[in-house]
Amino acid sequence: MGVTIRQIAQEAGVSRGTVDRVLNNRGRVRPEVDKKVREIARELGYRPNLLGRALGMSRNDIKIGVIIQASETSFIKAVLAGIQTAASEVENSGGTVLVEKIPGIDADKVLRAMERMREQGIHAIALMPVEDQRIREKVNQFVEEYQIPIVTFNGDLEAAKRLCFVGENAYLSGKTAAGLMGEFFRENGSTIAMISGFASNSSLSRRISGFREVIEQQYPKIHLLDTVYCQEDEEQAERLTEQILKEHPEAGGIYMTCFGENGVCRALKKQGKEQEIVLVASDLTGNNYELLEEGLINLIVGQEDVVQGYEPVMILYRLLFNGEKPKEEYQYTDIVIKTRYNV
Amino acid sequence: MGVTIRQIAQEAGVSRGTVDRVLNNRGRVRPEVDKKVREIARELGYRPNLLGRALGMSRNDIKIGVIIQASETSFIKAVLAGIQTAASEVENSGGTVLVEKIPGIDADKVLRAMERMREQGIHAIALMPVEDQRIREKVNQFVEEYQIPIVTFNGDLEAAKRLCFVGENAYLSGKTAAGLMGEFFRENGSTIAMISGFASNSSLSRRISGFREVIEQQYPKIHLLDTVYCQEDEEQAERLTEQILKEHPEAGGIYMTCFGENGVCRALKKQGKEQEIVLVASDLTGNNYELLEEGLINLIVGQEDVVQGYEPVMILYRLLFNGEKPKEEYQYTDIVIKTRYNV
DNA sequence: CTGAAAGCGCTTACAG
DNA sequence: CTGAAAGCGCTTACAG
Secondary structure (H helix, E strand, O other): OOOOHHHHHHHHOOOHHHHHHHHOOOOOOOHHHHHHHHHHHHHHOOOOOHHHHHHHHOOOOOEEEEEEOOOOOHHHHHHHHHHHHHHHHHHHOOOEEEEEEOOOOOHHHHHHHHHHHHHOOOOEEEEOOOOOHHHHHHHHHHHHOOOOOEEEEOOOOOOOOOOEEEEOOHHHHHHHHHHHHHHHOOOOOEEEEEEEOOOOOHHHHHHHHHHHHHHHHHOOOEEEOOOEEOOOOHHHHHHHHHHHHHHOOOEEEEEEOOOOHHHHHHHHHHOOOOOOOEEEEEOOOOOHHHHHHOOOOOEEEEEOHHHHHHHHHHHHHHHHHHOOOOOOOEEEOOEEEEOOOOO | OOOOHHHHHHHHOOOHHHHHHHHOOOOOOOHHHHHHHHHHHHHHOOOOOHHHHHHHHOOOOOEEEEEEOOOOOHHHHHHHHHHHHHHHHHHHOOOEEEEEEOOOOOHHHHHHHHHHHHHOOOOEEEEOOOOOHHHHHHHHHHHHOOOOOEEEEOOOOOOOOOOEEEEOOHHHHHHHHHHHHHHHOOOOOEEEEEEEOOOOOHHHHHHHHHHHHHHHHHOOOEEEOOOEEOOOOHHHHHHHHHHHHHHOOOEEEEEEOOOOHHHHHHHHHHOOOOOOOEEEEEOOOOOHHHHHHOOOOOEEEEEOHHHHHHHHHHHHHHHHHHOOOOOOOEEEOOEEEEOOOOO
């Protein structure tokens, strides 16, 4: 077993409480004593036993709040699984995690949830935000006025004073999609369509720019059509796909940044083009896996959903428990590529 | 905070020790008392506080041994990182992890390491084995005679009584590589070469079979050359590549199951074919990432190295600490696909 | 079969 | 500024 504060206390001729005060920088210790204790701790190679610490601190009851939106979507359900894993770890250590699930995207509800959490005496919040000036202001107020640290995840909040962001690097996601799509048509070239969700969604736009950039720079034989927007709606996606196939019978590939694959696949099937067209989809969500196995989707470029729920909670827990700050402001999750063989 | 054994004890009118005996099936409790305590625990929704349990048990000093081979390779170094993360978690909980690093592949050294660990009173072993009858027998002896559970990782030991195996599904790895390589040449077809390490290595052979199966079944326009073996040696790989390029100037792709990419790339460069040939490599190891970024390697199909070190240790820890058995006998790690854009 | 007590390593008021 | 004591939730000999 390792070195304990008891040993250090004995060696230094002080009480365990004093060692604790020194090692945890709680102040109120004479400089000589402070120095002596630190030296002995270093010599003995002291490393705090986290079990003892957590148990001792479990009287404090660290309370972490989590706010998610679009809680009905399958992607967020996967994120929620990560949140729950983290929650049970935190609860095993004597803390509490409160989760507020907001269906759909709703800035007002987010604002109210934040207030409710504050009233319940939460110490930190993991927040899935939406770009909205009032949310940005409230985040800043929480951080500065109430000293409640906030981590954003899944989507970031530009220029807000959140501790850090956990999520995808959407730009690289688009580049990754393009790097694969491009290879498929490197020699023969082709016409490729891009279907996105909303022009206003910055994440999706970044995927599009990454995709466009790589194709334009690396694959001169490929002709990119203008981006079209399906509002994350399957019917819309279906109609758009039909239109693309009609106007561009030469098209060889479709890149989708968002939900709506089912519509695209329906249109492809209707035209008997499901074998011919290379479909690269985004996110490992909904029935994407099935479409992949059926061969309708050729590739999925996804983000680590579970990690996006797990990490924000644990980052806050480590902050409250240890004072440990996250190393990076942007904690990008891995970009995963799935084919029918590695699901 | 949750329900504690103290509350249960009070409610049941017994001591905490008795509650502990009931809830942890330590026996020596009157049936009526046993029943009553269980009922109350259930009603109150008792869930043991793992912190308290771990701290209480930290006097037991759970000791886990880890044996790795080929410790000088970069792949195993990544595995080792996972082992160390697990080790520090276990040590934080009052346990001990002993790691034996064996350079190269050496059955004798493995046998001796196992004996040494037993003498040191280890309670369980995570073992990276090699197919060898003596190791199989020793594993069985440890498990049956000494009651020391063993988890194999990275490579498995066929038909030995190990608790479970953590590692890659090599067959799927080959299939995944083929699914991508195949798409690149779906329309035009091509000649593809396969370079492996040793014909006797079952993992590498499974990669080859998976690759072959998918290409033959799904991509009739692709012609596969016979597998050649480079003995995981760069010079050999270089010579083999030169020979392939000479005999099959029409070749469009090379699939490598093992180490030796540098040799292949040298040969490609020498012939000015580095742009033309699609190179799919295996494992995220050595300077593979650099070759990927330079565009010499087009794709890497890899395995999760860190997880392969982390999981075996944690599986054993959970077993010793909780009696928790692994759910699956084969714990396959994810197959990851990397391009220059998602490293 | 059962209880009382000591212990795991740390934190936290409290008294001085 | 410092120490003694109680406490976190559990486990473990030990005595009976």
